[in-house]
Amino acid sequence: MDAVSDALFPVQDFIHEHLVHCGFNKKVCSEIRLVVEEIFINICSYAYRPDHAETWISCRVVEHETYILLQFTDSGIPFDPLKKEAVDVTGKQFVEHEGGFGIHLVKKMMDEVSYEYRDGMNVLKVKRFLD
Numbered sequence: 001m002d003a004v005s006d007a008l009f010p011v012q013d014f015i016h017e018h019l020v021h022c023g024f025n026k027k028v029c030s031e032i033r034l035v036v037e038e039i040f041i042n043i044c045s046y047a048y049r050p051d052h053a054e055t056w057i058s059c060r061v062v063e064h065e066t067y068i069l070l071q072f073t074d075s076g077i078p079f080d081p082l083k084k085e086a087v088d089v090t091g092k093q094f095v096e097h098e099g100g101f102g103i104h105l106v107k108k109m110m111d112e113v114s115y116e117y118r119d120g121m122n123v124l125k126v127k128r129f130l131d
Contacts (some may be wrong), residue, residue, distance in 0.1 A: 007044075012036055015032065015033075015036055019032060022068055023130060024068070024130060032068075034105065035039050035105070037100075039106060042102060043072065046127045047079070047128055066130040067129045067130060070125070071123065071124070084103050095119070106126060109128075111127050112125075113125070
């Protein structure tokens with residue numbers, strides 16, 4: 001699928017189907033939808049600029065366990081979001097500083113987040129346990 005923002009809705013729909021199948025409640029589904037949007041739009045906005053290319057997003061659901069694992073894989077510019085300095089989400093810096101809050105949001109809403117650059121690909125995995 002092309003790394004363009006128009007592809008976001010089919011991606012979210014695909015992942016939502018898996019979330020419902022696994023029994024995640026509406027609150028968790030909404031939070032994961034926001035996480036997916038944040039990650040996908042960042043890939044679209046930064047990984048390939050000024051060009052765009054294809055990205056691969058896989059959703060792996062382990063049905064016998066109590067979590068969902070989402071894996072985002074792209075061949076864009078290497079970028080480890082976990083090495084990004086933590087942002088202060090309180091006070092003046094939050095209002096005046098642009099950027100970095102999406103990564104903060106992903107880390108807060110997911111139970112585990114991991115990144116690796118492997119075989120010329122960015123691989124970001126996010127895991128959320130069933131409440």
